[in-house]
Amino acid sequence: MTSTEPQATPPARRRGRRPAGEDTRSALLAAAGEVFVEQGYDGATVRAIATRAGVDAAMVNHWFGGKEGLFAKAVLQLPFDPQQTVAALLAGDRADLAERIVRTFLTIWDTNEGGRFTALVRSMTSHDAAAQALRNFFQHMIFERIIGQLGIDQSDLRASLCASQLLGLGLVRYVLRFEPLASSDVDTVVAAIAPTLQRYLTEPIAPAAG
């Protein structure tokens, strides 16, 4: 969960009102959780979050690499940076791309028995801003970037189809706990679900985008 984060070395110039250590990082996460839900992803500014946290705005870049990384950690509670993840997913063989995507998300969500996913679904069904945030993340930060690299038509439709199967899997595995999908091992689930995403990513899907 902390593997890709910078260690607690302060940046060259410290301008924050708090020490640039774990306190700053925690204060930013707490403030971001509030501001993103209140304002939505687009409305929330780095400055507003830093002000709420009582730290300098430069700390957002230092600790989270920018607004997107802060959002991924604070709201989605994902232990990774979306851009790095997309790059890693695209680095391997394209024939196994869907398998890597499904495995990556399953492995993340499995680590705390789906508690993180359940919290996400709960927040997105009760707050429009959280729904917008999740849409922004899955559609724009993850799937449109991936599909953009594949150079294929109907990228928006493909992105939303991929999200529908991946989020539906999370819903059934962690929230509703349908058996055997709730307790199947990752390999079984990947074998069952990956061909669906592979089709959504690369094959003809619909006569026309509606």
Next chain:
Amino acid sequence: MTSTEPQATPPARRRGRRPAGEDTRSALLAAAGEVFVEQGYDGATVRAIATRAGVDAAMVNHWFGGKEGLFAKAVLQLPFDPQQTVAALLAGDRADLAERIVRTFLTIWDTNEGGRFTALVRSMTSHDAAAQALRNFFQHMIFERIIGQLGIDQSDLRASLCASQLLGLGLVRYVLRFEPLASSDVDTVVAAIAPTLQRYLTEPIAPAAG
């Protein structure tokens, strides 16, 4: 929404404490909504619901054809009886089965712009009993019955995979409103999603049920 319901002719023998008209039906729906959420599908008895509604238990059969039909209307707010629906879905060509399933649910959920689906997701993420109820409905009442008729292996896994894609579609179309999936016409969505369900229903899906 009312097309398959009996008209307000009272049953031959009236034993209820209220007239066997719309009042009875409404009282049963309200009571069922409470009791199913409190007790779960298995724990809720027809007698307990009727007592709460202040009517005779026989009114459940009269108005809803039994516990399952009452549940479908009161909790899932579905305008159909699950058993009749499964029979209708299975009546046509098996090659188009998945297409009929996707089209049926989409058409129902589309009628009130997904408000019904959104309410369902909200209740199931906040009440374990509602999650259990939904699991019971999708997995047992709908998909295991369909798959049972197909005579194919791994029926539980297939049922939960079908539910994952169908519920994920609802989540993305109505709750999260990913575009273009949120505003695509039914034909476009059916063309994109049906092949996924057809594979889950009839093709090899995983090396072994985990």
